[in-house]
Amino acid sequence: MSAPEPRFDLWSPEARVDPLSLYARMRQEAPVARVLSPTQRVPMWIVSRYRDTQELLRDTRFTKDKYKLADEDRLRYFRVEEIEQIDKHMLNSDPPVHTRLRSLVSQAFTARRVEALRPRILAIAQRLLDSFPPGGNVDLLEAFAFPLPVTVIAELLGVPLEDQDRFREWTLTLVSPPHSNNLEPLRKAAIHFQQYLQDFLARRRAEPQDDLTSALIAAEQEGDRLTPVELTSMVFLLLVAGHETTVNLVTNGVWALLKHPEQLERLRGDPSLIESAVEEMLRYCGPVNHTTSRFAQQDTEFLGQVIPAGQMIMASLLSANHDPEQFPQPERLDITRSPNRHLSFGAGMHFCLGAPLARLEAMLAINLLLQRLPHMRFAVDPSMLRWRTGMLIHGLERLPIAF
Numbered sequence: 001m002s003a004p005e006p007r008f009d010l011w012s013p014e015a016r017v018d019p020l021s022l023y024a025r026m027r028q029e030a031p032v033a034r035v036l037s038p039t040q041r042v043p044m045w046i047v048s049r050y051r052d053t054q055e056l057l058r059d060t061r062f063t064k065d066k067y068k069l070a071d072e073d074r075l076r077y078f079r080v081e082e083i084e085q086i087d088k089h090m091l092n093s094d095p096p097v098h099t100r101l102r103s104l105v106s107q108a109f110t111a112r113r114v115e116a117l118r119p120r121i122l123a124i125a126q127r128l129l130d131s132f133p134p135g136g137n138v139d140l141l142e143a144f145a146f147p148l149p150v151t152v153i154a155e156l157l158g159v160p161l162e163d164q165d166r167f168r169e170w171t172l173t174l175v176s177p178p179h180s181n182n183l184e185p186l187r188k189a190a191i192h193f194q195q196y197l198q199d200f201l202a203r204r205r206a207e208p209q210d211d212l213t214s215a216l217i218a219a220e221q222e223g224d225r226l227t228p229v230e231l232t233s234m235v236f237l238l239l240v241a242g243h244e245t246t247v248n249l250v251t252n253g254v255w256a257l258l259k260h261p262e263q264l265e266r267l268r269g270d271p272s273l274i275e276s277a278v279e280e281m282l283r284y285c286g287p288v289n290h291t292t293s294r295f296a297q298q299d300t301e302f303l304g305q306v307i308p309a310g311q312m313i314m315a316s317l318l319s320a321n322h323d324p325e326q327f328p329q330p331e332r333l334d335i336t337r338s339p340n341r342h343l344s345f346g347a348g349m350h351f352c353l354g355a356p357l358a359r360l361e362a363m364l365a366i367n368l369l370l371q372r373l374p375h376m377r378f379a380v381d382p383s384m385l386r387w388r389t390g391m392l393i394h395g396l397e398r399l400p401i402a403f
């Protein structure tokens with residue numbers, strides 16, 4: 001089958017306001033749709049149905065490692081070479097490299113290890129809430145949802161918290177670049193981030209501490225387990241993945257509750273519902289829209305469509321999680337929904353390593369907010385709220401609340 005002309009503009013202002021209507025059309029009319037990438041307008045493919053997403057995420061014919069592509073294909077999608085010092089991480093690799101890298105950190109993120117962080121996460125959340133102005137207004141994202149997971153992951157890695165504004169800015173540029181052809185901001189952010197991490201690692205090599213980074217440096221020093229570039233890339237991935245997503249789970253989750261006051265009151269009345277409530281927030285308005293990239297190494301048929309060699313394919317988790325074939329009345333927020341096998345943490349071998357941590361942070365944060373702010377409400381007309389640009393993250397720019 002020849003490649004269809006791109007018919008769906010996922011990056012238009014209309015799609016940013018109401019992506020779900022567009023995805024509903026895509027699931028019906030073009031479940032594997034050819035679209036153009038937002039920054040460089042090169043062809044790529046988006047999978048939008050639940051079942052097909054599950055299949056794609058487990059399909060090992062597609063590689064995560066762009067260095068396996070011919071140079072011209074790789075450069076078509078990634079013209080920022082400065083990124084190469086920080087992108088050799090597990091999410092960009094296939095077995096056996098993926099297996100080796102993931103096994104170096106998987107023990108630090110098991111449900112049991114993460115549970116031990118509960119008192120610390122609660123203390124951080126309490127302290128942030130204590131600093132809210134009494135009876136006032138805040139941007140929940142800025143004052144609570146961002147600093148909470150950033151503090152947790154920075155402490156785990158030993159990265160100085162006072163540098164958070166710097167790595168936040170670089171992360172935002174790298175993860176949610178403006179839809180423009182100018183790659184200069186991306187290039188600069190990659191250079192600064194890489195330099196920052198290399199300086200941090202040099203300090204840790206000289207003076208190891210009791211943190212995950214020092215444990216990784218020990219693995220690097222043992223020889224063949226972790227190269228210097230893999231080490232920098234690992235810390236980069238954990239730092240970025242460890243906060244960029246959970247921020248938006250808490251913010252989007254509160255946004256969803258404020259839009260559905262009956263669900264909010266139900267949860268406030270019975271905090272034990274928080275576990276299924278967070279699962280429903282992950283499904284209804286999860287923080288990751290499109291997965292990261294996968295590539296066809298040769299012409300590869302997927303659902304009757306040939307994905308040409310070198311081209312990029314990804315799935316929309318937001319769309320898969322709203323597929324009526326899987327979720328009855330997907331547009332309804334139901335904090336007791338069961339079963340709720342959403343795909344917000346992905347599937348297959350790249351299933352989110354940090355899922356137990358993200359779940360715990362969101363459960364503690366949201367229940368505490370409901371307890372401590374009994375009159376929490378939108379401080380602006382919710383139709384005025386803006387969603388961020390970029391392919392990966394589904395998140396609000398701000399969430400002003402009054403309480």
Ligand code: HEM
Nearest residue numbers: 090091241242245246249291292345346350352353354358
């Ligand atoms: C609500 C919060 C989070 C969401 C929705 C989320 C979502 C995801 C998704 C969808 C993937 C797979 C992407 C793909 O296959 O293309 C992923 C992978 C990953 N996530 Fe998360 N994530 C969250 C929080 C975290 C946290 C807190 C960490 C902490 C370290 C983390 C670390 C990772 C890592 C290391 C991978 C790569 C796993 C691999 O390649 O084997 N994530 N995440």
